[in-house]
Amino acid sequence: MTVIDKPSLLQRIKPWFQGFDLPLLFAILWLMGLGLLCMYSAGYDHGTRFVDHGRNMLLSLAIIFIVAQVPPQRLMALAIPLYAAGVALLVATALFGITKKGATRWLNVGIVIQPSELLKIAMPLMLAWWFQKREGVLRLPDFFAAFALLAIPVGLVAKQPDLGTAILVASAGLYVIFFAGLSWRLIIPAFVVGAIAITALVMSEEAICQPEVKWPVLREYQKNRVCTLLDPTKDPLGKGFHIIQGEIAIGSGGVTGKGFMKGTQTHLEFIPERTTDFIFAAFGEEFGLAGALALLAGFSALILRGLMIASDAPALFSRLLAGAVTLSFFTYVFVNMGMVSGILPVVGVPLPFISYGGTAMVTLGIGLGMLMSISKSRRLIQS
Template sequence: MSVVFERPSLWQRVRPVFSSFDVPLTLGLLILAAFGLVTMYSAGYDHGTRFVDHGRNMMIALAILFVVAQVPPQRLMALAVPLYVVGVTLLVATMIFGITKKGATRWLHVGVVIQPSEIMKLAMPLMLAWWFQKREGQLRPLDFAVAGLLLLVPVALVAKQPDLGTSILILSAGLYVIFFAGLSWRLILPVVLVALIGAVALVLSEDQICQADVKWPLLREYQKTRVCTLLDPTKDPLGKGFHIIQGMIAIGSGGWTGKGFMNGTQTHLEFIPERTTDFIFAAFAEEFGLVGVLGLIAAFTFVLLRGLMIAAEAPTVFSRLLAGAITLSFFTYAMVNMGMVSGILPVVGIPLPFISYGGTAMVTLGLALGMLMSIAKSRRLMQS
């Protein structure tokens, strides 16, 4: 008796590959990508090929996301230590042999010019998630101290370049892992209270401590200037305060529903500096108003909640910590960018995910979200 085997259809053969995409998370990311393309078309309309390049960068990030999503979390875990060691080594090499531009030594020539600090945005949460996975079930205060040391080394090297924005992002990514690993609130709350007291004292004594002859410990002069400009941008409206003032004018002029697509006067008359990169949120708010801003925040919040759900359901300590750190880091990018453009936070070079122009940031985004997709896929495989 002959046995007839039914040949699988094309969809049946490719379906396991596309199963790596978490549907709710993919939907949220596609909505953000649509926001980004629409905003870039307007903000970059008379800015060369920014719109086309932005679309190309998105496609590259999507391809990277797709490839990384096929990699099991166990293999990602195996990359943690080598990637961290390579990243720290490159940061040390940058400090010694790096390329200096505009007073900052952030780049290294290794056949091509790279920025090693970008590597640490991913290597840091990977390394700390690996460390706490190895210490599962036997965590002691010393283990958190070691994690803190692993975090502070690259943060100090990046801050020395100087690159305050990137060092803050690396620090926050590492702190998220340590927090999810079970750091006691008794250690967290005193730090938060000291920070709040310091912020209040800074505001109240702004006139005294922002004088030119007053030096701030641990901060360079330009970093002090950024903080003081945030407190009162009108002191230098055509200089250091210009970015913040124009951003706030653009956001405020958008009103409830905005001036309409392609009708932003602050944007198209080029009052908004860096309108396709760091300050693109001001261009978006001017044209789409409060309604559009709330929609954008809702999209970021949806991705945040879905990412935290993936982290909560992750099958291992490593994947849970990594997913939580990636998700909160993604949200931190968005909130810090919106905060600095709105005049709530100091101006630092942090892009708005999927909205701001930038190839390197988009590639890093694709890698991080690919890891998150990989963790979501591993959870589904274990449940099936």
């Protein structure tokens, strides 16, 4: 008679945790810890913001764990369905969406959803799949096709209008195209044109920011955001209030900050949206330059580890996806800190793990879960 030993519970669940990237996990937990600390101070009097933020973080960790169990080959199979579903939902939003404050960004499908969030994940997946299929036979027309795949959802999101999400979706796709081998002969001219355009914008601010001047493509409120960035003192109690108060809060923090829960700009409610888009201003006021450096160290560790995972990935799809997801986090951080510090226009981009928001936390969890999946698959192959 053959006796088969039944595996213990520990033996059954051990494979789920094998191959997890501990440096990446440590960076995530470090940022979550700082996020909880900041949210307790900034949002303790905002109802259940702190408790909800902690719940969202636990949800994000659960998503990271679940998605990490999905091998990259399975992720690649989801690329076309997710992209097609996302574009279809964006079209449905344009036709039947819910409009709030002049923006049509939400769709009722039994529950109210924001379809553009899906494209933050579907876009890099789709383009990584596209270039994987073209590996070895990649030509210039394939890049044009990739730009077309990118332009469709970005155009639909920008039309809602939702400039912040459009920037995040566009950057995720552009990172994939860059890592796929886009020639510098095409990249450098784009940078030169951008630099010339920004210089011309700054030099002609007085003329083009007059009320009667209409800007092509951009809406009036978007024009106002750019003009406010160029000179927020023109309307310090109106359109420039956000930027000015953010700069005051960050500057008043000094080197060591005013102390935990001692931020006057924060708790006297001079900082608008202090638990969401402008939470970095509240963080900078209370923890100062030292706290900001600790926060940047966490983001830098996450981004550097993500790029290492991308460089070590065995397949082109995994390398492109990991690189795009990693630099998407850089975009989140750069845009959010830039707008709070007054070097970029104010757009709705949260600071990962620090800003309050359930949808953003889910999206971040899925992205980091895919990154963990790629690292895990490489470690299992090597073992």
